[in-house]
Amino acid sequence: MQVVQTSEKKEISGNLYQISDIFAKARQAQKTWASFSFAKRRACIEKMSDYIVAHPDELVDILVRETGKTRVDALADEVFSCAFACKWYGEQAGQILKPRNLKTSISLMFHKKSRIYRLPLGVVGIISPWNYPLSIPFGEVIMGLMAGNAILLKGPDETPQTIAAIESIVKAGNVPSGLFTIVKGPGADVADAFFKHRIDKIFFTGSVEVGKELMRKASATLTPLSLELGGKDPMIVMEDADLERASNGAAWGGYQNAGQTCAGVERVYVHEKIYEPFLKLLTAKTKALRHGHFSDPDVDIGAITTPRQFAKIKEHVNEALAKGAQIVAQSQAKNVSEGNFFPATLITSVDHSMTIMREETFGPILCVMKFKTEEEAIRLANDSHYALTSSIWTKDLSRGKRIAQKIEAGVTTINDHILTHALAETPWGGWKDSGLGRTHGQAGLEEMTHCKVVNWDTLQTKRNFYWYPFDQATYDGLKAAMRFSFPKNAADYIKQGKKLAPFAIRKMFSSWKT
Numbered sequence: 001m002q003v004v005q006t007s008e009k010k011e012i013s014g015n016l017y018q019i020s021d022i023f024a025k026a027r028q029a030q031k032t033w034a035s036f037s038f039a040k041r042r043a044c045i046e047k048m049s050d051y052i053v054a055h056p057d058e059l060v061d062i063l064v065r066e067t068g069k070t071r072v073d074a075l076a077d078e079v080f081s082c083a084f085a086c087k088w089y090g091e092q093a094g095q096i097l098k099p100r101n102l103k104t105s106i107s108l109m110f111h112k113k114s115r116i117y118r119l120p121l122g123v124v125g126i127i128s129p130w131n132y133p134l135s136i137p138f139g140e141v142i143m144g145l146m147a148g149n150a151i152l153l154k155g156p157d158e159t160p161q162t163i164a165a166i167e168s169i170v171k172a173g174n175v176p177s178g179l180f181t182i183v184k185g186p187g188a189d190v191a192d193a194f195f196k197h198r199i200d201k202i203f204f205t206g207s208v209e210v211g212k213e214l215m216r217k218a219s220a221t222l223t224p225l226s227l228e229l230g231g232k233d234p235m236i237v238m239e240d241a242d243l244e245r246a247s248n249g250a251a252w253g254g255y256q257n258a259g260q261t262c263a264g265v266e267r268v269y270v271h272e273k274i275y276e277p278f279l280k281l282l283t284a285k286t287k288a289l290r291h292g293h294f295s296d297p298d299v300d301i302g303a304i305t306t307p308r309q310f311a312k313i314k315e316h317v318n319e320a321l322a323k324g325a326q327i328v329a330q331s332q333a334k335n336v337s338e339g340n341f342f343p344a345t346l347i348t349s350v351d352h353s354m355t356i357m358r359e360e361t362f363g364p365i366l367c368v369m370k371f372k373t374e375e376e377a378i379r380l381a382n383d384s385h386y387a388l389t390s391s392i393w394t395k396d397l398s399r400g401k402r403i404a405q406k407i408e409a410g411v412t413t414i415n416d417h418i419l420t421h422a423l424a425e426t427p428w429g430g431w432k433d434s435g436l437g438r439t440h441g442q443a444g445l446e447e448m449t450h451c452k453v454v455n456w457d458t459l460q461t462k463r464n465f466y467w468y469p470f471d472q473a474t475y476d477g478l479k480a481a482m483r484f485s486f487p488k489n490a491a492d493y494i495k496q497g498k499k500l501a502p503f504a505i506r507k508m509f510s511s512w513k514t
Contacts, residue, residue: 022152023197025178026123030150032176034120038094041146044173048142049086051172052079059165063134064294066159068303068340071294073257078135081422082169085139088424089445093146096442097449108481111459118449120148121224122200127187129205130156130305131260131362138166139424140203140439145175147448152199154183154190158306195221201448204228205262208433226437226447228429230262230360231388234381235417236403237278238374238394239271245415246393247281250366253391253417255289255331255344258301259364260309263389263411263418266361268368269377275370279328279348282366286346289331291364296335301364304340313342313363320356325349325367352383360386374403382408388430391417410434461508469512477503 033041052059056079063074097118104112124144128137133156144151155163163182170180183190187210194202195217201224204214211227218225235253237246253265270278292299304310321327331344344364350357357367371377381390389411392400397414404412410430411420420426427443429435438444466478480499487493 019183019193019197022178022181022183023123023199026150026152026181029176029178030120030122030148033145033150033179034148036148038097038146041148042090042094044175045086045090045142045146048169048173049083049090051169052083052086059134062161062165063159064302066162067130067133067305068294069257069260069305070299070302071297073302074294077257077422078132081135081424082138084422085135085142085424089142089146092425092442093143093445096445097147102453107485111457112455113458114453114455117452117454118147118446119452121448121450122149123152124149124448125152125154125194125199125202127154127191127202127204127206128156130158131257131262133159133162134166136205137163138169140444141166141170141180143439143444144203144448145170145179147445149200149448150178151180152183152194153180154185154187157187160184191217195223199223201226203437203439206230211435226429226439227435228262228388228437228439229433229435230362230386231264231409231430231434232266232358232360232384232386233263233389233391233409233417234267234269234384234407235265235391236371236377236381236393236407237268237270237274238377238392238396238399239273240395241271241274241278241393242395242415243274243278243281247278247285249391249393249415249417250282251285251289251344254366255286255301255364256418258291258304258342259313259344260305260362261418262360262362263421264362265366265391265417267357267381267384268366269371269380270368271377272370272372275368279368282346282368283329286329286331286344286366289344290334291331291341291343292334292336293339299334301331301344302341304342304363307340309362310340310342313361313365316356316359316361316363317345317347317365320347320350320354320367323354325354325356331364352380358384378403378406382406384408385433386430387432388434389413389418389420391415408432410438459508462511463508465504465507467507473503474507477507 059079060071060074063078064071100116102114104110126137126140137153141151167182203226205228208229211229250265250268289300291301294302325347326349327345328348329346342363347367350367350369387408390407390409391413392403393415394400400414421428425441427438428440429438437447480496484496484500
């Protein structure tokens with residue numbers, strides 16, 4: 001493995017003009033890696049898992065220093081899920097990606113057999129964000145490796161030590177040299193290098209704007225993309241919900257990781273019958289939360305990672321207040337007087353004309369609205385150009401599942417939120433401006449492969465019955481074949497079979513006399 005700096009030629013550690021060598025080494029290493037059995041790949045992944053389990057404090061220390069998130073957030077949402085990703089993909093990839101036989105759909109083609117193979121893509125590029133700089137790219141790295149690919153990782157500039165930590169984890173797996181490479185430099189330059197050298201696929205997590213730009217550039221080479229572009233997640237609280245759990249879930253879903261979660265709750269729709277008691281509970285819980293520096297183990301919410309994001313959150317809140325929104329509760333600062341610490345903020349009197357209800361705020365902000373009917377709740381939830389995840393809170397699971405089918409989102413959880421990102425078996429991704437493609441689970445593993453079909457004939461025939469030469473007998477024989485396959489009754493079946501059999505035998509087993 002190596003670190004490549006792509007910004008300027010004068011960089012000592014290597015740069016963009018070396019990218020051809022990086023691709024050459026990756027493609028060579030990938031051929032070796034693809035020849036490994038799933039069991040052998042799994043053994044390497046297990047060593048990575050062992051490293052994670054042995055170094056949680058070290059990894060947490062790096063994460064909190066670079067992102068400002070709390071130690072609990074870093075451990076639970078990043079380090080913990082990485083270890084379990086190794087376990088699930090290591091155990092399941094071989095079963096999911098093994099060759100599969102297909103049942104023949106046309107009875108007349110009983111002698112034709114087909115098998116699907118899942119072949120590695122080759123060299124896969126991963127471009128990852130700063131909000132979960134360890135768990136988001138690492139899960140995709142493991143998927144790509146178990147599928148037999150080489151990986152080029154472009155991590156966020158804001159968290160270089162975390163990306164270096166991923167290098168240490170992968171190195172612990174003793175994978176072939178060149179199979180995994182960190183590429184550093186401006187994101188646009190790295191992406192251009194990926195396209196120029198015909199990378200086999202790019203997995204990108206980030207903004208809608210950048211995702212669309214990648215699609216534009218990818219069109220020139222038809223480079224496949226998987227895009228996860230954020231969300232504006234709705235939470236629907238029905239009149240029969242457990243208010244204690246729902247208010248706890250809202251606080252967790254909205255304020256966790258200082259709200260810097262693409263699948264975090266940003267819009268809360270509450271049935272009018274329970275609006276006041278729900279709001280009372282959520283107000284009390286919001287005020288009880290403490291935001292502060294990660295060095296204090298007794299804080300609930302850490303810092304906003306970048307000044308730019310802090311300014312965006314403030315802008316969204318100020319615009320909403322100017323349009324009539326009201327702040328009803330905020331968390332309390334603990335041992336901080338300056339820095340990018342935005343309090344957990346509960347806002348009411350909002351509507352869909354406000355930016356804070358339409359665009360991704362990506363901060364510890366919860367906006368709450370009333371609804372009267374189930375239909376209205378569904379309409380409000382779907383009134384967004386994002387469709388990543390969502391949640392429904394009700395004691396009636398049948399009702400929750402029924403409503404879930406009507407919510408436009410890649411994931412809908414009932415009486416919970418966010419957690420499926422940590423469940424390696426569940427596909428992850430969304431609709432609309434939330435992106436395209438899927439990572440995680442079987443769907444994610446399959447997106448790391450080419451679907452290859454191999455078909456063969458179990459009969460030694462001269463030709464198929466629909467091959468040349470064409471004549472009236474061929475036309476009549478094909479009609480008989482279709483009617484034999486879809487008979488009106490038993491008599492028709494026998495009648496068409498008598499027409500089909502001599503035609504098919506003659507056509508398939510006799511030589512073509514020119």
